[in-house]
Amino acid sequence: MKLAGLLILCLALVARAEAPPVAIRDPQAPAVRELVDLAKLDAGLRFDLRYATPDNFTKTTLYPVAKAYLHHTAAEAVVQAQRELAKEGLGLKVFDAYRPLAVQWTMWKLIHDDRYVSDPRINAGRHTRGTAIDLTLVDREGRELLMPTPFDDFTERAHRDAKGIAPEAARNAKKLEKVMQKYGFIPYPFEWWHFDFRDWKKHPPLDVPLEQLP
8 A cells, every 4th residue: 555655646746747837827927027029129120920810830810919029038139139130231030929828729739749839738838938939030121031941831841950951041040040049049959940048948838818918
């Protein structure tokens, strides 16, 4: 009986350790108030917020408003990267940033592949913390530079170690990776466009709809 009881206790501890963190749903919570609207930073960032339109892999509109939010420390780092690129006549175009947990669940139900969509049952997502961003490089006219694949291409060609990528696309992806790393972002291995701010695991997941943010 003692051995059985110990086994049950161990299984309970493992289950608890694997449980995802609880998402914050209060729009007035301190963690939510730390999010900033990237468009309000007046940094010259460009936007193509696909999930606010049907032009995305789900073929449905997931966000009711076309806005991109990040935790203020991550946002400041993006601005620094943007300013450095501007010296070369380049810039950043944002595809996605903070994502409510409810939207993460919608995506996961469609793409059961945690290389491309975080399994919310494990970590409640990456974008849900306001510290992940999807972006690409553009020239001074806002034209996207050639990259290994289009955004949200869920194939191995989007991986950072993909082989057979056109040299120009590989150089552009490496340039984006280098500048984002310089300002504290960690490149995600399976998507050339995805970056997590260095302390992302310390931030709680959020489930506040975009329309409830200022």
